[in-house]
Structure formats: structure tokens, C-alpha cells
Amino acid sequence: MKSPIRNRKYATEITADNEGEHVRIAGWVHEKRHLGGVFFLVVRDLGGFAQVTLHKGEVEKELFERVKKVPRESVVAIEGKVKSEKKAPNGYEIIPERMEVQSEASQVLPLDTTGKVGAELDTRLDARFMDLRTERTKHIFIIRSRVLKAIRDFLDERGFIETNTPKIVSAATEGGTALFPISYFEREAFLNQSPQLYKQMLMASGFDKVYEIAPIFRAEEHDTTKHLNEATSVDIEVAFVSDKEVMALLEELIAFVYTKVMDYPGLAKLNLKLDVPKTPFRRINYDEAIKLLSEAGEEIEWGEDLSTSAEHTLGDIISELYFITDWPCAIKPFYAQPGDVEAEGKRKDICNAFDLMHPKVELASGSQRVHSYELLKRNIESKGLSADGFEFYLDSFRYGMPPHAGWGLGVERLLMSMLGIDNIREVVLFPRDRRRLAP
RNA sequence: GCCCGGGUGGUGUAGAGGCCUAUCAUUGAGCCCUGUCGAGGCUCGGACUCGGGUUCAAAUCCCGACCUGGGCGCCA
Numbered sequence: 001m002k003s004p005i006r007n008r009k010y011a012t013e014i015t016a017d018n019e020g021e022h023v024r025i026a027g028w029v030h031e032k033r034h035l036g037g038v039f040f041l042v043v044r045d046l047g048g049f050a051q052v053t054l055h056k057g058e059v060e061k062e063l064f065e066r067v068k069k070v071p072r073e074s075v076v077a078i079e080g081k082v083k084s085e086k087k088a089p090n091g092y093e094i095i096p097e098r099m100e101v102q103s104e105a106s107q108v109l110p111l112d113t114t115g116k117v118g119a120e121l122d123t124r125l126d127a128r129f130m131d132l133r134t135e136r137t138k139h140i141f142i143i144r145s146r147v148l149k150a151i152r153d154f155l156d157e158r159g160f161i162e163t164n165t166p167k168i169v170s171a172a173t174e175g176g177t178a179l180f181p182i183s184y185f186e187r188e189a190f191l192n193q194s195p196q197l198y199k200q201m202l203m204a205s206g207f208d209k210v211y212e213i214a215p216i217f218r219a220e221e222h223d224t225t226k227h228l229n230e231a232t233s234v235d236i237e238v239a240f241v242s243d244k245e246v247m248a249l250l251e252e253l254i255a256f257v258y259t260k261v262m263d264y265p266g267l268a269k270l271n272l273k274l275d276v277p278k279t280p281f282r283r284i285n286y287d288e289a290i291k292l293l294s295e296a297g298e299e300i301e302w303g304e305d306l307s308t309s310a311e312h313t314l315g316d317i318i319s320e321l322y323f324i325t326d327w328p329c330a331i332k333p334f335y336a337q338p339g340d341v342e343a344e345g346k347r348k349d350i351c352n353a354f355d356l357m358h359p360k361v362e363l364a365s366g367s368q369r370v371h372s373y374e375l376l377k378r379n380i381e382s383k384g385l386s387a388d389g390f391e392f393y394l395d396s397f398r399y400g401m402p403p404h405a406g407w408g409l410g411v412e413r414l415l416m417s418m419l420g421i422d423n424i425r426e427v428v429l430f431p432r433d434r435r436r437l438a439p
Numbered sequence: 440g441c442c443c444g445g446g447u448g449g450u451g452u453a454g455a456g457g458c459c460u461a462u463c464a465u466u467g468a469g470c471c472c473u474g475u476c477g478a479g480g481c482u483c484g485g486a487c488u489c490g491g492g493u494u495c496a497a498a499u500c501c502c503g504a505c506c507u508g509g510g511c512g513c514c515a
Contacts, residue, residue, distance in 0.1 A: 037473030108449045108467050117451050117465045220514050
């Protein structure tokens, strides 16, 4: 009988107060401890661990022998009576009456699930399904789920509309990164590097505030602890606002996500203390960043992007979440709005663009967008791109496009920076990198 | 793409020309043990990434391939 379990209880749903009750639990055989006359079987489920105790002579001999023999990590369903017991880990134990082995695990295991012997990340990723059975990994992904829910709750509450834009796109791109070519019937197509063009087009729809949480694909051959070839991006776009408003929204969102993660009980399993970052975050402009770096002995020529070591140096100096604003247009995409010379005494070669930085890694970047058809077209061409390829995008700017602003936030980078995890692969179930295409 | 490391039982490691029929832990098989919670004790199994080369002798040195860790570039 390999049947579903009726009235299944999680280990954490049972307490000593259930003394005498009949319960059914199901899960994986985490550990077995045989002390001769007494045998402990630790069953693991999503909630935690339940101890099943068998006394020789007090339990059927056949059952005792079967429990003794069931291999670790097998899936079992157990029916028995709850007994309040001070000596048991959770204050109770289960005296079994029946055990059904629903799936017997082969031996030996590719990974230790108890935490006694470590495994390298590569080994863990090869056997990710089993790695997810370990406490630490399990909690990382439950937290990931909470982070995504928090983001949706936050944006939904503020009137955002969740959207889905295509991941298979034609050749036209923002430039910069390399794309994955794919075969699309008789044509060539590409995997989308970001929803940028589409979310902007939606600004011409009247939706006003949109967001999308979706995969992005980058064909870069980088091999680092903070890059993936398939990542998840939170993208927002808001009409009738400037970069200032979406920056404020971003910092509030980050703080909100932190508070939601802090509430999570499993956080203790990651040996982590979280502090909610104070808003508003510190803002420095590009010129100040260059100056700070120069004072620290890191010379950056004006107009150059920040190198990895410059990012780290700056992160050490500031040591909290911060924005870098007012970037040179030359190193920002064509859709970033240049400063308004007349209104604010700003330079035309400076854009209303920003990056959100964690001391260790860039988390997000955004800007006020160009909403003038003419300027946008000129910008595309001045970046050496062909306006023809952008016709579908440019068209949306010709029939009433409001001013707008937005940003893109890397979910994995937010998670890794929040949880103090060094390798981005740890926060993706099945990461795709230069070498890894399976599992 | 560049630079620097590393590939030893299922997992994590020690070993740096002969002392290696290769260390330790954990796992596996089995035995003892009636309160474990990283249980304990005993017995047994299980490995030098692959291909060339140097040498009387290679896990150890050299070359190549493959795999892999880190830094940088690029990129978000």
C-alpha cells in the first residue's frame, strides 16, 4: 500500500500536549540510533524532526526489525501514539504501531544530510535534490520565497500591475551584454537580457505602474561568484515620476524585504543576525565616488565605469547600502535621461541614473528614462546601434508617452547580500553558469 | 578571455620521489550495547581524473586533455 497519507501531521505540529493521541507522520529517515534494546528513528519533514522510539520487547518484533533495516533517507510513513517524554528532543516521541516504507533510498548517499561532513558546492549542486534536504539549504530557499512574496505584497499594495513580457526576442537589444541566440522557426531569435524595452512600452499603455519578476539571460563568459547566465530580475517602471521617486520606492522596498526576512524563524539556522537598513540610504554622486576612490588610492578616470576593486574599496569606505547617482551618460544605456541644464544647472553629459550598491555587490540600477522620441532615436544611434531594429520600441514613443522612471533589481544578489552568502549559485535552485547546464 | 590554485574511497580530507598492499573522519556491511540527540565500542569493505613522458622507482616531478576553486576583465 503506497498510498497518500490521511491526516498527516508535521513534526512541528505535534507537542507533548498531544500525549496519547494517534498521529501519522511522513518524511525522510534522517538518522538511526540503535542502542541495543532501544532504537531511535529520526524522521525529517518540512517542519523539522520527529523522534520515533522503539523499545525491544514492547513493540512487535517484525516492526522493530523493519525499522532497524530501513536505509537512511528512505521515505517512510509512520502511525503511532504520541508520548510526552522529557528526554526526547522536542519533548515528545512517537511510539510506532505501523511503518510503511514508501520509497527505499539506495545506499550510499551522494551527500550527508546531517551536517556532519561538509560537501563542496559543486558536489551539492550535482545532487541538489538532496542538498535541499539539509537545514541550511532548505531555509535559503524558503527565505527566497518570502523575499519574492514580500516584493509582490509591497508593490501590489502600491497599485502596481504585475506583467509578463516575452523572453524570446528579436535581435534588437539595449547593447552591452551578449545574448543567447536561439532558433525560432526559420529565423534567429534571442533570449531576453532584460524586460527593459517592454516595460517602457507599457508606459504608453496607461498602466502607470508595472512590475515583472522574471528570468533574464546573459551570454557572458564570466566565471565569478556573483554572475549567472540565467538570473531573476525584479523590474519596475512608473509613469509621471522621476528617478528620485523610484529611488525612494527602491529603498523602502529593500527595508520592507529585510523586515519580512527578519521575522522568519529559520533564520537562526543560517547563523545570521540581520539589521533592517535605515532609510533613506546614503546617496553619493559619481563625482564624489571618484573623489573618495582617489583619496583611497584608487584612481578612476572621469567617465570610466567602476572596476570590481573600486566597488569593493567604495563598499569598505561606506559599509552600508548606498546609491551612486548622476552617472556620466556615456557609461549608461541610451534610455537614461540626461540632466536638464536649464532647470537644475546640471550638465548634459550627466544622466539621472543611479545604482544601488551593497558594500560587496551592485544590487540594482535604474534611471529616469528618455521619453522624447527624437532624443531617444538620437541616443540609440549615437551608441552605434541601428534605430531600425528598435522600431517596435520607438513607435510607442510617438503617440503619447508619459515621462517615466524605473529600475531593475537582481533577486539573487539581494538574497546573497542579505544572507551573507558568498556564491550566487547557492541562492538559485538549479544555477546556470558557464559550465553548468544540468541538473 | 587573462592570471593563480586544486583534482586521493559515496562525502570531506592527510600524504609533496622509495617509509603507500595510501592517513583520518563520516558513510556502507556486520557484531555488542535499553535514553540516544554529531551516541559509544569492535570487525570488515571502499580511492590516487584520464593520456603521454622523466626515473631503477611516480599519488608525489614534467607535458597535454578534461573537471574544478579563486581573482580580474566583460557584465547586472
